Amino acid sequence: MNLTQLTAVEIGKKIKTKEIGVVEATEAYISRIEKLDKDYNCFVTVDKEGALKQAEEVQKLIDAGKLTSPLAGVPVAIKDNMCIDGMLTTCSSKILNNFVPTYTATAVEKLQSAGAVIIGKTNMDEFAMGSTTETSYYGETKNPWDVTRVPGGSSGGSAAAVAAEEVPYALGSDTGGSIRQPASFCGVTGIKPTYGRVSRYGLIAYGSSLDQIGPLAKDVTDCAAILEEISSHDKKDSTSAERSDNDFTSALKDDVKGMKIGIPRDYFLKGIDSEVKDKVLAAAKTLEEKGAIVEEFDLNMVEYAIPAYYIIASAEASSNLERFDGVKYGYRTETFTDLHNMYKKTRSEGFGAEVKRRIMLGSFVLSSGYYDAYYVKALKAKALIKQEFDKAFEKYDVILGPVAPTTALKLGESLSDPIKMYLGDIYTVSVNLAGIPGISLPCGYDKNGLPVGLQLLGQTFDEKKIIRAAYAFECTKSYRRPDALTERGL
Amino acid sequence: MSKVYETVIGLEVHVELATKTKIFCGCSTEFGGAPNTHTCPVCTGMPGSLPVLNKAVVEKAVAVGLATNCNITRNCKFDRKNYFYPDNPQNYQISQLYYPICRDGYVEIEVEGKKKKVRIHEIHMEEDAGKLVHEERSDSSLVDFNRSGVPLIEIVSEPDMRSAEEVIAYLDKLRLIIQYLGASDCKLNEGSMRADVNLSVREVGSEEFGTRTETKNLNSFKAIARAIENERERQIDLLESGEKVVQETRRWDDNKEYSYPMRSKEDAQDYRYFPDPDLVPVIISEEWIEKIKNSQPELRDEKIIRYKEEYDIPEYDIMIITASKKMADIFEEAISLGAAPKKVSNWLMGETMRLMKETDTEADNLKFSAENLAKLIKLIEDKAINGTVAKEVFEKVFAEDINPEKYVDDNGLRTVNDEGALRETIQKIIDANPKSVEDIRNGKQKAIGFLVGQTMKEMKGKADPSEVNRIIKEILG
Numbered sequence: 029m030n031l032t033q034l035t036a037v038e039i040g041k042k043i044k045t046k047e048i049g050v051v052e053a054t055e056a057y058i059s060r061i062e063k064l065d066k067d068y069n070c071f072v073t074v075d076k077e078g079a080l081k082q083a084e085e086v087q088k089l090i091d092a093g094k095l096t097s098p099l100a101g102v103p104v105a106i107k108d109n110m111c112i113d114g115m116l117t118t119c120s121s122k123i124l125n126n127f128v129p130t131y132t133a134t135a136v137e138k139l140q141s142a143g144a145v146i147i148g149k150t151n152m153d154e155f156a157m158g159s160t161t162e163t164s165y166y167g168e169t170k171n172p173w174d175v176t177r178v179p180g181g182s183s184g185g186s187a188a189a190v191a192a193e194e195v196p197y198a199l200g201s202d203t204g205g206s207i208r209q210p211a212s213f214c215g216v217t218g219i220k221p222t223y224g225r226v227s228r229y230g231l232i233a234y235g236s237s238l239d240q241i242g243p244l245a246k247d248v249t250d251c252a253a254i255l256e257e258i259s260s261h262d263k264k265d266s267t268s269a270e271r272s273d274n275d276f277t278s279a280l281k282d283d284v285k286g287m288k289i290g291i292p293r294d295y296f297l298k299g300i301d302s303e304v305k306d307k308v309l310a311a312a313k314t315l316e317e318k319g320a321i322v323e324e325f326d327l328n329m330v331e332y333a334i335p336a337y338y339i340i341a342s343a344e345a346s347s348n349l350e351r352f353d354g355v356k357y358g359y360r361t362e363t364f365t366d367l368h369n370m371y372k373k374t375r376s377e378g379f380g381a382e383v384k385r386r387i388m389l390g391s392f393v394l395s396s397g398y399y400d401a402y403y404v405k406a407l408k409a410k411a412l413i414k415q416e417f418d419k420a421f422e423k424y425d426v427i428l429g430p431v432a433p434t435t436a437l438k439l440g441e442s443l444s445d446p447i448k449m450y451l452g453d454i455y456t457v458s459v460n461l462a463g464i465p466g467i468s469l470p471c472g473y474d475k476n477g478l479p480v481g482l483q484l485l486g487q488t489f490d491e492k493k494i495i496r497a498a499y500a501f502e503c504t505k506s507y508r509r510p511d512a513l514t515e516r517g518l
Numbered sequence: 519m520s521k522v523y524e525t526v527i528g529l530e531v532h533v534e535l536a537t538k539t540k541i542f543c544g545c546s547t548e549f550g551g552a553p554n555t556h557t558c559p560v561c562t563g564m565p566g567s568l569p570v571l572n573k574a575v576v577e578k579a580v581a582v583g584l585a586t587n588c589n590i591t592r593n594c595k596f597d598r599k600n601y602f603y604p605d606n607p608q609n610y611q612i613s614q615l616y617y618p619i620c621r622d623g624y625v626e627i628e629v630e631g632k633k634k635k636v637r638i639h640e641i642h643m644e645e646d647a648g649k650l651v652h653e654e655r656s657d658s659s660l661v662d663f664n665r666s667g668v669p670l671i672e673i674v675s676e677p678d679m680r681s682a683e684e685v686i687a688y689l690d691k692l693r694l695i696i697q698y699l700g701a702s703d704c705k706l707n708e709g710s711m712r713a714d715v716n717l718s719v720r721e722v723g724s725e726e727f728g729t730r731t732e733t734k735n736l737n738s739f740k741a742i743a744r745a746i747e748n749e750r751e752r753q754i755d756l757l758e759s760g761e762k763v764v765q766e767t768r769r770w771d772d773n774k775e776y777s778y779p780m781r782s783k784e785d786a787q788d789y790r791y792f793p794d795p796d797l798v799p800v801i802i803s804e805e806w807i808e809k810i811k812n813s814q815p816e817l818r819d820e821k822i823i824r825y826k827e828e829y830d831i832p833e834y835d836i837m838i839i840t841a842s843k844k845m846a847d848i849f850e851e852a853i854s855l856g857a858a859p860k861k862v863s864n865w866l867m868g869e870t871m872r873l874m875k876e877t878d879t880e881a882d883n884l885k886f887s888a889e890n891l892a893k894l895i896k897l898i899e900d901k902a903i904n905g906t907v908a909k910e911v912f913e914k915v916f917a918e919d920i921n922p923e924k925y926v927d928d929n930g931l932r933t934v935n936d937e938g939a940l941r942e943t944i945q946k947i948i949d950a951n952p953k954s955v956e957d958i959r960n961g962k963q964k965a966i967g968f969l970v971g972q973t974m975k976e977m978k979g980k981a982d983p984s985e986v987n988r989i990i991k992e993i994l995g
Contacts, residue, residue: 111566124565131559133566232565237795265568266798344795347598350609351563355661371602394600394790403792 031056033509036102036196036250043090043101050090050101054083054145057103061147061194064518069169070189072108073116074148079103086143098253098277100143105198107186108149109156110136110241111230115146119232120164121154123352123359123378133230134265135199135241135258142257147195150185154380155349156206156234158182159449160442163382168439171214173478173510177436180210186244187214191510197245197254201231203238204337205431205456208468211244212431212481215470215508217498218244219251222489223463224269226255227262233348235341236267238460246507248469248499252276255491271489279492284500285319287493290424292327295455301434307472307480308430314504315428315497325423329416332409333458334450338386339393339406340461346390352378385446414462421487426497430455431468431481455483465491467498470508477511520758522722525750526730527685527715528677531692532670533702534646534710535578540667541645542569542612547669549708553651553662561667563607568796571596575669576800578701579619579643580810582671585695585817586638588623590807596643596797600790604661605648615791618642619800625695627687636688637676644670677716677727682746686739689713697843697882698817705882706738713742718763719753728753729763733770733777741772749777821846829859835867842881845870851888857895865891869909873916886919894922904982906974907931934980937989944989947972958994966990
C-alpha cells in the first residue's frame with residue numbers, strides 16, 4: 029500500500045517504529061501535491077522548503093525521544109485563515125494577498141509542538157464565507173470524487189486535500205458548517221468542537237461567537253487524536269474554556285449499547301434529497317442494530333436557524349472585516365484622492381462579491397433603527413435554539429441527522445442563487461448557534477457515486493459521546509477512497 | 519428688555535488609567551518611547567489577534583465608581599463602536615454602551631460657599647486610539663500605535679452644571695479623587711485627562727433644555743473656562759438674533775479663542791454598537807468590590823479631617839496642601855522623616871507657593887522630594903544655617919531637588935557657631951564704624967541693624983543674626 033493512503037495515526041505509528049522517515053513522508057505528500065493539485069487546487073500556498081526543513085528537525089526530536097504524540101512527524105495542511113508566523117495567510121482573499129503574520133495561531137502552535145510538519149495552506153471560500161470554495165480569489169477547489177463538482181466549503185481545500193490524499197489530515201474552521209459540510213461532500217470525517225474547546229487566537233475571524241477550529245481527516249480515530257492535540261485553554265483567547273476532558277482518543281470504543289440517539293423528525297420532511305435521507309436513516313438503523321436506542325423526536329425552532337445565523341454571522345463579520353482597510357497590511361488600491369477614497373477603492377477592489385454582500389447585510393442589521401428588529405431578535409432566536417437542544421439532550425446522548433440536504437453540487441450551481449446556497453446550511457448552522465459539537469462522517473454513496481455525510485451532535489463539551497457513536501458506526505465499514513483516484517491509478 | 523439666560527452644562531471626561539499594561543494586551547502604557555515600540559498584534563489590530571481584559575483596569579474603574587458614589591454593574595459587558603479612522607487599528611473601538619461598569623453616581627462640589635451635587639450618569643471603560651503624525655515633507659500621515667489600547671474611563675455627567683466655575687469645581691473634584699486613588703495622574707496638558715463640554719442655554723425659569731453643542735480640544739482649566747464663556751455668548755447671540763443653535767460638535771482653538779464646527783448631527787456617524795463577541799462578560803462579585811474598597815487609599819475629604827485632628831496647622835493651609843495629592847504626599851512624608859508639621863506646612867505655604875507662582879509650576883509637577891525638604895528643615899533647626907541661607911538653598915531644592923546637606927557643605931554655607939571668631943569679626947565692624955556706635959549710644963537703636971548687616975556681610979551670611987545682635991548689644995553695654 030502506498031504511504032499516502034494511510035491515515036495520520038497509521039503514519040505516525042510507522043514513523044515511531046522507524047518504518048518510514050519524516051522526510052520520506054513529507055516528500056511523498058509534496059510530490060503528490062505537485063502531481064495532483066493543478067487538477068484540484070486544494071492549496072493556496074505549498075511550503076516545500078519549510079516543510080522539508082521542519083521534517084528534518086522533527087525527525088531529530090523523535091530520534092531523541094522528545095516527541096511522543098501520535099501525530100509526531102505527520103504532515104498537515106492548515107486552512108488559509110489561520111495565521112502562521114512567516115507564512116503567507118490570505119483567507120483566500122485579494123485583500124490579504126501579501127499578508128505574512130508575525131505570530132502563529134494557538135491551535136497550529138499546538139500541532140507544531142506535537143511535531144506536526146506543516147506542508148502549506150489550503151484554499152477556502154473568501155473569509156470562510158460560502159459553502160462551495162468557489163468564492164476564493166485564488167480559484168475554486170474541485171471535488172476529488174468528481175472534478176465538475178464543488179468540494180463544499182468553506183474548508184473545501186482542507187477536505188479535498190484529505191480526500192485526494194495530498195495530505196493525511198488538515199485543520200479547518202467551522203462557523204456554520206464549514207468543516208462538516210465539505211467533509212460530507214468529500215467523503216472524509218470532520219469535527220466541529222464545542223465553542224471554546226479550541227483557542228481561536230490566530231484564526232482570522234468571520235463570526236467570532238460561532239467560529240471553531242477543528243480537524244478533517246480520513247477517519248474518526250484521526251479526528252479524535254488531532255482534537256486531543258489542538259484543544260486547550262488559551263490565556264490569549266478569553267472565550268476558550270478550561271477543560272480536563274480533552275482525552276478524546278479514550279472515547280474510541282466500538283460500543284453504543286444503551287446509547288440514546290434522537291432523530292429530529294423535521295430534518296427529513298422537505299428539501300432533503302431522498303438518497304441522502306435513505307443513507308442517513310440506514311446509518312441510524314446500523315447503530316440501533318449495535319444496541320443503541322434510536323427514536324424520532326420534534327426539534328423546534330429549526331426554521332429560525334438560517335435567518336438567525338446569517339444575521340449574527342454577518343453582523344460580526346461586518347465589524348471583524350473593518351480592519352482590512354489598506355492602512356496597515358494587505359492590499360491597498362494603487363491610486364486614490366484622499367483617505368475616504370483609499371478606503372473605498374481598497375475595499376471595493378480587495379473583497380469579492382459574497383464578502384461584500386455579507387458586510388452590507390451585517391452593517392444593515394447593526395445600524396440604528398434596525399438593531400433591535402434584527403440583531404437582538406436573532407440573539408433571542410439563538411438562545412431559544414440552544415434551549416431546544418438542551419431539552420433534547422435531556423433525553424438523548426446524541427442527535428443524528430444529515431449534514432447537508434444533498435451530495436456535492438455542480439460547480440457554478442450555487443453562486444447564481446445565494447439564498448439557495450444559504451438554505452443548504454439548514455442542518456449545520458444551528459449547531460454553531462447552540463455552540464455544541466458535531467461530527468460529520470461518510471455513511472454511504474448516492475447513485476452518482478458521491479459520498480453522503482452523517483452528522484452526530486452532542487451536548488456542550490460532550491465530544492466523547494459523538495466520537496464513540498461515530499467510531500462504532502465507522503467500525504461497520506471501511507474507508508472508501510474517491511473512485512476517481514482509483515480509476516486514474518493515483 | 520433683554521431676556522436672562524441660564525447655561526446648562528454636562529461633561530464627558532476621559533481619563534487615562536495608570537495601569538502598567540494596556541487594557542487588552544500586555545504592552546506597556548508608558549508615555550513616550552519610539553513610535554510603535556509598545557505594540558503587539560492585539561493593539562495594532564492584526565488579523566486573528568484577540569483582546570484579553572486587564573483586570574487592573576476593572577479595579578481602577580470600580581475604585582473611581584465607588585469614590586463617586588456610583589452603582590457598580592455586576593455583570594458588565596464590552597461593546598464595539600465601529601468607525602473608520604487610521605489611528606483606530608481595528609476600525610472599531612472596544613468600549614461600553616449597553617452595560618457600563620458604573621452608573622448613577624454623584625460628586626459634591628462647592629462654589630462660592632455653596633454646595634451642590636453633580637450627578638454622574640455613567641462611567642465606562644474603553645481603549646484609547648493611536649496617534650497620527652503628519653509628515654509635511656512627504657505629505658503623508660504616519661500612525662504610532664503606542665497609545666492604542668491604553669485604558670480609558672469616560673465619566674459622563676448629567677447636565678447639572680450652570681457656570682464655568684461649577685465646571686472647574688467639578689473637574690477639580692474628579693481630578694483630586696482620581697489622583698488620590700492613584701488611578702491616573704489626570705494631567706489635562708498631557709492628555710491623561712480630557713474634557714468635552716456639552717452646553718446649551720435657555721431662558722431662566724424654562725423647564726426644557728435648549729439645543730446643545732459639544733466642544734472638544736480643551737487642554738487646560740483656563741481653556742475650558744474661556745470656551746464655556748465663548749460658547750454661551752455665541753448661543754445667546756444666535757437666539758437673540760432669531761437664529762437657531764445647531765446640534766453639532768465644535769473644536770476649540772485656544773490661541774484664537776474661538777471654536778469652529780467639526781461635524782453636525784446630520785453627518786453624525788452610526789457607530790453600529792454591538793456586544794464584542796471576543797470578550798466574556800465581566801462578573802464583579804461582592805467580594806471583589808470589598809477587596810477594592812479595602813485597598814482604597816485615604817481620599818482628600820478624609821485627609822482634611824485627619825489633618826485637622828493630628829496637626830496644629832491652619833485650616834487654610836490644610837486646604838491648600840490637600841488640593842494636590844503630590845503636595846499632601848510631600849507634607850506627610852517630610853513629617854514621617856521627623857520634620858515638625860508646622861515647619862513643613864510653612865515651607866509649603868510660603869517659599870514653595872512663591873516659587874510655584876514665579877516658575878508657573880502646578881503642584882502636581884513639583885519636583886523636589888520630601889526627604890530633601892526634611893533635611894533642610896533639620897539644618898535650620900540645628901542652627902547649621904540661618905533663614906536667609908535656607909531660602910537660598912531651598913531654591914536649589916525646589917528647582918533641582920539637590921541634597922541640602924551636601925550643598926551647604928560644598929558651598930561653605932554652614933553658620934559659624936564659634937563665638938570667639940564671631941566676636942572677633944563684630945569687634946572689627948564696631949571699630950570700623952564709630953559713627954554707628956555713637957548713634958547707638960545716643961539711643962538710635964536702628965543703627966544696631968546696620969552693624970548686624972555689616973557683620974553678616976563680613977561672615978558671608980554664615981552667622982545667626984540674632985546671635986550677632988546679642989553680642990553687639992553686650993559689647994556696647
